[in-house]
Amino acid sequence: MQDLVGPALGTLALVAVGGYLLGSIPFGVVITRAAGAGDVRAIGSGNIGATNVLRTGRKDLALATLVLDAGKGAVALLIARHLFGSEAAGAIAGGAAFLGHLFPVWLGFRGGKGVATFFGLMIAACWPLGLMAGATWLIVAFALRYSSLAALIAAAATPALALLPLPVAGLPAPQPVFALAVFTAILIYIRHHENIGRLLKGVEPRIGAPKT
Numbered sequence: 001m002q003d004l005v006g007p008a009l010g011t012l013a014l015v016a017v018g019g020y021l022l023g024s025i026p027f028g029v030v031i032t033r034a035a036g037a038g039d040v041r042a043i044g045s046g047n048i049g050a051t052n053v054l055r056t057g058r059k060d061l062a063l064a065t066l067v068l069d070a071g072k073g074a075v076a077l078l079i080a081r082h083l084f085g086s087e088a089a090g091a092i093a094g095g096a097a098f099l100g101h102l103f104p105v106w107l108g109f110r111g112g113k114g115v116a117t118f119f120g121l122m123i124a125a126c127w128p129l130g131l132m133a134g135a136t137w138l139i140v141a142f143a144l145r146y147s148s149l150a151a152l153i154a155a156a157a158t159p160a161l162a163l164l165p166l167p168v169a170g171l172p173a174p175q176p177v178f179a180l181a182v183f184t185a186i187l188i189y190i191r192h193h194e195n196i197g198r199l200l201k202g203v204e205p206r207i208g209a210p211k212t
Helices: 002-023 027-034 050-056 059-084 087-102 115-125 127-144 147-162 175-191 193-201
Strands: none
Touching: 002 059, 002 087, 027 050, 027 059, 050 059, 059 087, 059 115, 087 115, 087 175, 115 127, 115 147, 115 175, 127 147, 147 175, 147 193, 175 193
16 A cells, blocks of 8 residues: 555645646746836736736736636646546646746745636636636626626636536536635635725725726
8 A cells, every 4th residue: 555655645746846836937927027018016916917917008918928827727737637647636736836826936925816827727627617617707797897806706606616417518527626616716715805805895996997
C-alpha cells in the first residue's frame, strides 16, 4: 500500500504545483506593460483582471486579459485530466490554477478576483455547466446592472447546477467537478468581500454608470 501512496501523492503534488504556476501568470500586468499602458495595479481598483485593464482605455487589452485569464485555468485542468485520465487530477490542477490567479507568487500573493478564471474552469470541466453559469451571470448583470453581484450569484448557483439530473448535458457533474465548483465559489466570495460590503450599503457602482 505504501508503495502506491508515495507515487500517488507525488503525482498530486506535481499537478497542484504545475496548476498553481500556470494560474499565477498575471496576464493583466504582463499585457498592459508590454503594450505601454503602464502598470494596471496603479489605476482604478488596482486589480489585475480584465475589468480594471479596461480602465486603461484599451478594450483590446481587456479582451486579451479576459481570454487568457479564463484560458489558463481551463488549460491547467484539461492538461492534467488528459495526462492522468482523471477528473480528480483535472480538478486539483484547476483549483490550484485558481489559487494561483488569486494569490500569485510573482505579485506578493496579491492577484485578481477569479471570475474569468472561474468561468474558464467550469467550461473546461463540464461545458454545459460552464454555459449555464455564464448565462446566470448575463441574466443577473442585464437585470440588475451589477457585475459583482452577477458573479456572486453565478458562483453560488454553479454547485447547485452541477447537481441537476440532466444526463443529456453531462449532469450531474462528476464529484471532483462539483467539489471544484464549491471550492472556487467560496474563494470568489472571500475575494469579493469589499464588493459585498458596498452592495449592502447600496454604493456598489452599476455597469455603465458614469465615472465619478
